[in-house]
Amino acid sequence: MNNKITVVAVLGPTASGKTELSVELAKAFNGEIVSADSMQIYKGMDIATAKPTAEEMKGVPHHLIGFLDKTEKFSVARYVELAKKAVSDISTRGRLPFIVGGTGLYADSLLNNIAFTDNSTDSAVREKYQNLLRENGIEYLLNILKEVDSESYNRLCKEINSKRIIRALEFYEVTGKTITEQIRESKKLSPYNSVKIGLTCRDREKLYDRINRRVDIMVENGLVKEAEEFFSSKSSETAVMAIGYKELLPYFNNEATLDECLEKLKMNTRRYAKRQLTWFRRDQDINWIYIDECENFGELFSKAVNIIESKGIKNG
Numbered sequence: 001m002n003n004k005i006t007v008v009a010v011l012g013p014t015a016s017g018k019t020e021l022s023v024e025l026a027k028a029f030n031g032e033i034v035s036a037d038s039m040q041i042y043k044g045m046d047i048a049t050a051k052p053t054a055e056e057m058k059g060v061p062h063h064l065i066g067f068l069d070k071t072e073k074f075s076v077a078r079y080v081e082l083a084k085k086a087v088s089d090i091s092t093r094g095r096l097p098f099i100v101g102g103t104g105l106y107a108d109s110l111l112n113n114i115a116f117t118d119n120s121t122d123s124a125v126r127e128k129y130q131n132l133l134r135e136n137g138i139e140y141l142l143n144i145l146k147e148v149d150s151e152s153y154n155r156l157c158k159e160i161n162s163k164r165i166i167r168a169l170e171f172y173e174v175t176g177k178t179i180t181e182q183i184r185e186s187k188k189l190s191p192y193n194s195v196k197i198g199l200t201c202r203d204r205e206k207l208y209d210r211i212n213r214r215v216d217i218m219v220e221n222g223l224v225k226e227a228e229e230f231f232s233s234k235s236s237e238t239a240v241m242a243i244g245y246k247e248l249l250p251y252f253n254n255e256a257t258l259d260e261c262l263e264k265l266k267m268n269t270r271r272y273a274k275r276q277l278t279w280f281r282r283d284q285d286i287n288w289i290y291i292d293e294c295e296n297f298g299e300l301f302s303k304a305v306n307i308i309e310s311k312g313i314k315n316g
Contacts (some may be wrong), residue, residue: 004193005091008308009099011036011107011280012199013273015210017291017300019052021199022100023060024301028315029308032061032090034083036101036110039242041079042070045230047223048244050214063090070230070239075121076109083110087192096313099194104279113190114183122174129166141165149178159278163241195311197304198286200277206292208270215266218244228252243268 008031010022026033035041039049043066051065063086068074083099083106090097099107108114133141138160145168146153152168171179201207215223227248240246247265250256256264280286287307294300309315 004191005087005097006193006313007087007097007099007111007195008313009036009107009111009194009196010199010304011100011104011196011286012102013207013276013280014050014102014269015214015273016102016199016201016207018100018102018199019050019056020297021197021300021304022098023052023056023058025304025308026060026096026098027058028305029096029313030094031096031098032063033098033100034086034090035062035064036079036083036099036103036107037065038074038079038103038106038238040065040101041068041074042066042239042242043068045070045226045239045242047218047221047226048230048242050218070233070235073236074238076105077115079106080109080115102276104276108283111190111192111194111196113188113192115188120171120175120182122170125173126166126170129169133162133166138162138165141169145169148172149180151180152178155180159275161275193311194285195308195313196283196286197307198280198288199291200288201292202290203292207273211269211273212266215262215269219262224248224251224258243272 008025008029010018010025012018022033025031037049039045040051041064042049045051046066052062064079064082087097087099087110099110101107129141132144141162142153142157142165145156145165149168149172156165156168168179171177171182175182201210223244227245230245231249231252244265247268248258248261251258251261289300289303289307291300294303305315
């Protein structure tokens with residue numbers, strides 16, 4: 001245990017306040033932040049991904065943010081490789097690494113030491129299942145998954161995330177083993193002592209109100225122009241998945257009004273937050289703080305500090 005690196009993870013759905021809290025915690029505990037956000041990795045995709053500004057960072061070093069061109073593909077395997085190096089470097093310099101973000105797969109794969117290899121992908125196989133989805137619907141793919149990987153089926157049948165269902169089927173066809181088996185085989189003893197803090201609202205509607213306000217602020221900050229520039233240049237398969245751009249495409253194509261597209265964006269962001277919560281709720285090690293039960297940021301910050309200090313990590 002003594003050889004493990006101590007890390008603090010600040011996790012939760014979009015618009016829950018992870019950026020502000022993690023920055024203040026990093027200042028208090030002599031830390032640096034490693035992003036666990038699958039879209040903030042890209043250059044130029046700033047407003048739509050709620051990438052923290054220099055002002056919001058308050059001088060705290062941030063890693064794995066805005067370093068990749070949006071034409072480049074990226075994977076969880078590559079993320080884990082880069083994040084491990086960043087965490088090791090931060091710890092070696094005597095500082096506390098903070099893992100911050102809402103991409104559960106990235107955070108879990110890093111903290112649990114799950115090894116995913118890039119040779120488990122095949123674009124032709126993926127396209128085959130994408131075609132089957134279009135032709136037959138999601139239930140058809142779920143039935144296939146139930147036959148080959150019942151554990152993944154049980155995990156995904158309620159969430160209904162077509163991308164993850166297709167990924168599980170692709171993995172099985174390419175490797176000959178289920179993605180569940182891969183996780184079990186690769187999940188070695190973690191090199192980290194992790195303190196996990198989760199942010200959300202007890203009242204889900206309050207979280208949704210925060211999301212709606214965030215979209216309005218994004219528009220005020222230039223989201224529409226950023227989206228227009230995004231579509232004027234090439235982007236990778238990963239980058240085009242970013243919520244905040246594809247919802248505005250009908251507006252640029254004169255197929256819908258801006259207000260209609262923004263309402264769709266708010267709806268999709270709320271749905272994404274629900275999926276994020278479904279993912280994180282499975283982790284029994286997360287210490288949840290309900291932001292709607294805190295009178296102010298000071299109370300929220302104090303609760304987070306107490307969680308960290310209860311694990312033997314000293315302030316400053």
